[in-house]
Amino acid sequence: MPDPSTEYSFDPAAEVAEREVGEPPGLGPWRLAARRLRRNRVALGFLALFFLIVALCLAAPLYADHVAGIGPSDNNLTGKVERGGEQRDVVTPDGTPIGPGFGKEYLLGADANGRDVAVRLLYGGRNSLFVGFMSALITTLIATALGLIAGYFRGKTDLATRTLFDILWSFPVLLFAIALGTALAVGGLDLGPIHIAGNSIWIPTLVIGFVLIPYLGRPIRGQVLSLREKEFVQAAEASGMGPWRIIFGELLPNLSSTIIVFTTLIVANNIILEAGLSFLGAGIQPPAPSWGNLIANGVDRLVTAPHLAIVPGLAIVLTVLSLNVFGDGLRDALDPRAKLRLRA
Amino acid sequence: MARFAVRRLANMIFVLFAISVITFLIFNVIPSGDPALRIAGRQSNEVTRAQVREDFGFNDPVYVQYLRMMEQTISGDLISYSNRVNVREELVRGIPATASLVIGAAMIWLFFGVLFGVLSALYAGRAPDRLLTVLAMVGISLPVFWVGALLLYYLTFKVTLFPAGGYVPLTEDPASWFSHLILPWFALSLVFIGFYSRLLRSNMLDVMNEDYVRTARAKGLSERRVLVRHVMRNALIPIATLFGLDFALAFGSGAILTESVFGLQGVGQYVADSVGNLDLPPIMGTTLYAAFFVVFFSAIVDIVYARLDPRVRLNP
Numbered sequence: 001m002p003d004p005s006t007e008y009s010f011d012p013a014a015e016v017a018e019r020e021v022g023e024p025p026g027l028g029p030w031r032l033a034a035r036r037l038r039r040n041r042v043a044l045g046f047l048a049l050f051f052l053i054v055a056l057c058l059a060a061p062l063y064a065d066h067v068a069g070i071g072p073s074d075n076n077l078t079g080k081v082e083r084g085g086e087q088r089d090v091v092t093p094d095g096t097p098i099g100p101g102f103g104k105e106y107l108l109g110a111d112a113n114g115r116d117v118a119v120r121l122l123y124g125g126r127n128s129l130f131v132g133f134m135s136a137l138i139t140t141l142i143a144t145a146l147g148l149i150a151g152y153f154r155g156k157t158d159l160a161t162r163t164l165f166d167i168l169w170s171f172p173v174l175l176f177a178i179a180l181g182t183a184l185a186v187g188g189l190d191l192g193p194i195h196i197a198g199n200s201i202w203i204p205t206l207v208i209g210f211v212l213i214p215y216l217g218r219p220i221r222g223q224v225l226s227l228r229e230k231e232f233v234q235a236a237e238a239s240g241m242g243p244w245r246i247i248f249g250e251l252l253p254n255l256s257s258t259i260i261v262f263t264t265l266i267v268a269n270n271i272i273l274e275a276g277l278s279f280l281g282a283g284i285q286p287p288a289p290s291w292g293n294l295i296a297n298g299v300d301r302l303v304t305a306p307h308l309a310i311v312p313g314l315a316i317v318l319t320v321l322s323l324n325v326f327g328d329g330l331r332d333a334l335d336p337r338a339k340l341r342l343r344a
Numbered sequence: 345m346a347r348f349a350v351r352r353l354a355n356m357i358f359v360l361f362a363i364s365v366i367t368f369l370i371f372n373v374i375p376s377g378d379p380a381l382r383i384a385g386r387q388s389n390e391v392t393r394a395q396v397r398e399d400f401g402f403n404d405p406v407y408v409q410y411l412r413m414m415e416q417t418i419s420g421d422l423i424s425y426s427n428r429v430n431v432r433e434e435l436v437r438g439i440p441a442t443a444s445l446v447i448g449a450a451m452i453w454l455f456f457g458v459l460f461g462v463l464s465a466l467y468a469g470r471a472p473d474r475l476l477t478v479l480a481m482v483g484i485s486l487p488v489f490w491v492g493a494l495l496l497y498y499l500t501f502k503v504t505l506f507p508a509g510g511y512v513p514l515t516e517d518p519a520s521w522f523s524h525l526i527l528p529w530f531a532l533s534l535v536f537i538g539f540y541s542r543l544l545r546s547n548m549l550d551v552m553n554e555d556y557v558r559t560a561r562a563k564g565l566s567e568r569r570v571l572v573r574h575v576m577r578n579a580l581i582p583i584a585t586l587f588g589l590d591f592a593l594a595f596g597s598g599a600i601l602t603e604s605v606f607g608l609q610g611v612g613q614y615v616a617d618s619v620g621n622l623d624l625p626p627i628m629g630t631t632l633y634a635a636f637f638v639v640f641f642s643a644i645v646d647i648v649y650a651r652l653d654p655r656v657r658l659n660p
Binding site: 163166167169170171172173174175176178179180182183269272273276280281282295298299302303306309310313316317320322324325328339343 | 355358359360363366367370371387467481482484486487488489491493494496497501580593594596598600601604605615616619620627631634635638639642
């Protein structure tokens with residue numbers, strides 16, 4: 001069978017060092033990549049946008065306390081808000097929440113319980129970004145370790161790892177994530193001495209991090225298989241280095257560009273995946289907000305209050321778009337010819 | 345080839361077996377609530393629940409329960425815990441909607457993905473490429489259920505252009521079938537169009553730099569012939585591989601989100617409902633059904649890959 005890793009196989013050491021026409025000699029691969037990235041204004045612009053979104057979400061408590069004056073879970077069914085000089089109900093007696101409008105309070109409107117959508121959006125962003133980042137980190141750590149070990153030791157180790165990847169790969173990602181997420185959301189998870197409660201944000205994080213392992217593990221393993229035939233590995237072996245030193249000191253640095261690009265793109269991918277899980281009720285559990293469950297909430301009231309679904313969706317699109325564009329630029333800068341791609 | 349087929353078949357069976365064990369364990373070992381409580385109802389007393397446990401064999405050792413469930417799965421007698429409906433019948437009932445959605449969307453995403461990818465590569469760096477790149481980047485950043493919700497709001501509620509969700513069988517009313525599926529097709533194919541056009545663009549640019557393309561030009565072939573016979577043929581190979589797997593994933597259950605937004609009542613919707621109820625028999629049935637598609641199509645993809653690219657050998 002043509003290993004899927006053939007699709008990704010390239011020679012990272014040679015690629016990174018490859019100099020494009022007009023680039024000054026004498027710069028190392030990292031300096032060259034930084035130079036290419038600096039010239040990619042679009043990628044840098046979107047990186048700035050991403051940092052802005054992260055900063056806004058981190059500042060959620062400040063916004064809630066000093067601007068909106070209402071917490072993310074505070075209901076307000078009977079209150080009034082000033083819009084264009086007149087007092088209006090936050091939630092009308094027939095249950096329709098107020099839409100977006102200028103003003104400190106309810107800038108992006110209210111939901112059916114009279115909660116401030118802008119406040120919930122920022123708090124939800126913290127959760128969504130947390131899941132996106134941490135799950136990407138989990139995937140990257142485990143997949144890199146497994147890929148390195150399988151590719152370096154080959155033989156039975158490789159067979160076991162490859163089988164694990166095969167099984168995880170054939171498990172329909174979304175279905176597996178929903179099954180795990182739902183099962184764990186009810187009873188929680190016991191990891192030795194640590195107990196994770198069913199409504200913990202760590203459940204979707206671990207689930208997403210776990211199901212995507214083969215998507216990075218397979219290309220890493222393929223690269224290690226070809227890298228370990230290179231002279232520098234022979235040289236390292238000849239000079240008496242142990243296997244672990246070769247794996248972490250010699251092989252890992254050669255994989256860094258693949259890992260960096262993959263992690264960036266997978267954060268974007270995971271934010272969408274988390275939203276999908278939350279939409280189906282298997283992600284972040286209410287009342288904790290996340291962009292996904294905010295949309296799910298809004299879809300139920302699409303006709304009376306469309307802003308409830310539109311606003312968090314736009315937040316997802318902007319965040320994911322900024323990460324995707326930056327990731328694309330990063331890939332062009334780090335290894336212009338690598339064909340790394342995510343499916344999920 | 346025969347050896348490859350045998351090895352591959354053994355591998356398929358092993359993977360499906362492993363998946364069934366994992367699924368079973370997830371819902372048995374993880375404290376996800378007592379199935380007896382779900383069957384007997386929340387108002388039931390301890391006596392009824394004990395009776396249910398006895399009747400359904402929940403007191404048997406785990407491996408006995410597993411074997412019983414697998415036997416039922418294979419013979420098609422798997423019955424849901426929560427509503428006592430036969431799982432295979434429910435699955436079969438969902439297939440027409442899912443097949444209509446996924447086959448239609450796959451044709452759309454393949455056509456537009458390839459079209460946009462080729463245009464992007466031919467106009468690399470110029471205005472059409474830039475426009476298509478922007479569209480593709482936005483396309484891959486859209487959550488499918490959100491797009492679906494917006495389409496429903498603007499095109500069925502604000503302006504009544506399309507019917508608001510649901511599925512009408514093709515045999516009942518072809519025109520209505522079509523109009524009910526336009527929005528779901530569009531929503532589902534968007535992301536894939538983005539991915540495919542980006543991938544094809546970079547593949548084509550790579551291939552265009554190959555020596556054999558220069559040779560083809562040098563020997564005086566028309567630009568059209570170089571493009572179709574030499575560039576496209578090679579650049580499309582990875583797309584073909586990917587298409588097989590994406591199609592299998594979507595057919596298996598990957599269209600859950602699209603189906604649930606548009607209320608299509610397909611396999612994905614069935615999965616979502618049964619997972620929501622933590623109803624093990626349908627979850628087991630649908631997981632194996634979905635995994636079967638992935639494993640089966642991966643094998644097909646490998647064979648097709650070897651046919652398309654003679655450099656690849658089928659070594660098991």
